[in-house]
Amino acid sequence: MSRHRGSCLCGSIQFEFERGYLSAVNCYCSLCRRAHGGAYSTHIAMRSEQFRLIKGKLKVFSASTEGRRAFCEDCGSHVLVHGQIADDSVAVPAGLCEKDTPVEVTAHIFVRDKVAWYRIEDGLPQYDGWPPGVVATHVD
Numbered sequence: 001m002s003r004h005r006g007s008c009l010c011g012s013i014q015f016e017f018e019r020g021y022l023s024a025v026n027c028y029c030s031l032c033r034r035a036h037g038g039a040y041s042t043h044i045a046m047r048s049e050q051f052r053l054i055k056g057k058l059k060v061f062s063a064s065t066e067g068r069r070a071f072c073e074d075c076g077s078h079v080l081v082h083g084q085i086a087d088d089s090v091a092v093p094a095g096l097c098e099k100d101t102p103v104e105v106t107a108h109i110f111v112r113d114k115v116a117w118y119r120i121e122d123g124l125p126q127y128d129g130w131p132p133g134v135v136a137t138h139v140d
């Protein structure tokens with residue numbers, strides 16, 4: 001298990017999490033797109049107890065039945081998605097982690113919501129919604 005750290009744009013929010021292997025997904029859903037302002041967002045999902053807020057205060061926004069999203073109150077960086085793959089899960093946008101964090105993107109998800117102006121050009125698996133085997137009871 002190694003410990004990884006991340007922070008928001010202004011540095012008010014600092015967090016760490018413990019994971020052995022940092023698999024991540026690129027999510028193309030409209031919620032991620034609007035929260036990040038890009039074609040997709042790269043998320044590392046984990047159990048809530050693996051994540052620890054070290055410093056700062058998060059502003060929580062209920063974006064959908066899918067789950068709550070939390071942002072830095074000061075700079076607006078998107079810091080957490082609650083309940084993304086299970087009720088006790090959180091997902092951390094990989095871009096907040098330190099640059100050399102060994103993240104491995106393993107799949108593209110919610111590709112059915114992808115914008116036309118972005119093309120996926122790698123050979124990773126693509127799923128219209130959740131990858132098989134992921135139970136997302138809170139998604140409509």
Ligand SMILES: [Zn+2]
Nearest residue numbers: 008010072075
């Ligand atoms: Zn901030």
Ligand SMILES: [Zn+2]
Nearest residue numbers: 027028029032
């Ligand atoms: Zn998404």
